[in-house]
Amino acid sequence: GAVVSQHPSWVICKSGTSVKIECRSLDFQATTMFWYRQFPKQSLMLMATSNEGSKATYEQGVEKDKFLINHASLTLSTLTVTSAHPEDSSFYICSAGTGRNTGELFFGEGSRLTVL
Amino acid sequence: QKEVEQDPGPLSVPEGAIVSLNCTYSNSAFQYFMWYRQYSRKGPELLMYTYSSGNKEDGRFTAQVDKSSKYISLFIRDSQPSDSATYLCAPKGYGNTPLVFGKGTRLSVIA
Numbered sequence: 529g530a531v532v533s534q535h536p537s538w539v540i541c542k543s544g545t546s547v548k549i550e551c552r553s554l555d556f557q558a559t560t561m562f563w564y565r566q567f568p569k570q571s572l573m574l575m576a577t578s579n580e581g582s583k584a585t586y587e588q589g590v591e592k593d594k595f596l597i598n599h600a601s602l603t604l605s606t607l608t609v610t611s612a613h614p615e616d617s618s619f620y621i622c623s624a625g626t627g628r629n630t631g632e633l634f635f636g637e638g639s640r641l642t643v644l
Numbered sequence: 645q646k647e648v649e650q651d652p653g654p655l656s657v658p659e660g661a662i663v664s665l666n667c668t669y670s671n672s673a674f675q676y677f678m679w680y681r682q683y684s685r686k687g688p689e690l691l692m693y694t695y696s697s698g699n700k701e702d703g704r705f706t707a708q709v710d711k712s713s714k715y716i717s718l719f720i721r722d723s724q725p726s727d728s729a730t731y732l733c734a735p736k737g738y739g740n741t742p743l744v745f746g747k748g749t750r751l752s753v754i755a
Contacts, residue, residue, distance in 0.1 A: 534687070560740035571650075571732065571747045572688070577740075621687050625740055633678070633736070633743055638687040 531555050532624050534636030541612055542644055549607045549639045551622030557602035558624035562633070563595075566619040575620075578605045612643040647671050650733055650746025659755050663720040667733035667746045670714065674735035677709045678743060679718045682730045691718070691731075723753045 531554040541547050551561055559580050564572040576597055577585045584597035594616075596608040605624075609616055621638040650667040657663055665679075676695055680688035694700045697711040708717040716733050730750045734743035 562742045564745075571745045572743075574742050574744075577742060619685075623743070632676075632690060632693065634690060635680075635687040638685075640685065 532622065532634045532636040534622055534639050536639055537637055538640050538642075540642045540644065543613055544611055546608055546610045547612055547641060549609075549620055549622075549641075551605045551607070551624070551636050553603045553624045553634075556624075558605075559602060561599060561605040561622055561624045563597065563605075563607050564621045564623065566621060566638075572621060575607075609641065612641070614643045617641055617643045647744045648733060648735065648746040651749055652747045654750040654752060656752045656754060657723055659723060659725060659753055661723050661753070663723050663727070663751060663753075665718040665720075665731050665733070665749050665751070667716040667735075668714055669716065669735050669744075671735070671737075671744070672711075672714070673737045674744075675738055676736045677707065677716050678734045678736065679705075679707055680732040680734055682732060682748065688732060688734075723751075725753045725755045728752045 533552045535550045561578040563575045565575050566572045574587050575590045578597045578599040580599045586592045599605040619638050619640050623633045623635045625633045648669045678693040679691045681691050682688045692702050692707050694707045694709045697709050700707045704721045706719040730748040732748040733746045736743045
């Protein structure tokens with residue numbers, strides 16, 4: 529299947545700092561990427577939909593000024609957690625589709641954020 | 645009612661057993677029905693998917709969708725310890741729409 533790469537896979541930061549997570553589609557172009565968050569023993573919750581060249585669409589309850597999403601190219605979307613706090617500690621996962629009509633979406637390996 | 649309901653388990657079966665995993669959903673706009681497998685601390689891995697109602701078989705795995713009852717199933721035959729993981733059902737609509745995940749069922753296959 530298609531490959532989606534996420535970086536970093538693990539990050540630990542101090543409270544109040546910002547962290548950037550990158551999501552790349554390696555062998556296909558993705559006009560749309562999705563960002564999910566997963567707390568321990570919980571399912572994946574959609575945070576936002578990232579569209580290349582335009583503003584992201586955020587789900588209800590997700591602060592757009594705190595979780596900055598940039599989708600500058602067809603192969604790269606970034607999520608920046610600004611002024612991170614311990615409650616932002618979570619597993620962040622991106623996914624992308626090939627755009628074919630199959631509806632398949634492929635996931636990155638995820639980025640585990642721990643805010644001290 | 646949540647859009648996708650899935651029993652979180654845990655489900656423990658002996659090696660070689662047939663496993664049945666199920667979800668129900670409420671949104672009739674869903675057209676694609678995905679099953680993902682997620683190992684601990686990893687991103688979800690697409691196992692298989694079906695489009696609209698019907699069955700699809702891939703090796704030891706069979707996915708079934710009954711749109712009339714909004715019921716999704718995944719069967720695993722001859723289960724192996726390596727199948728131990730969390731299985732997530734995730735339907736979606738057409739085009740670049742997001743997946744809607746169930747809670748996931750944690751499966752343990754005991755050797």
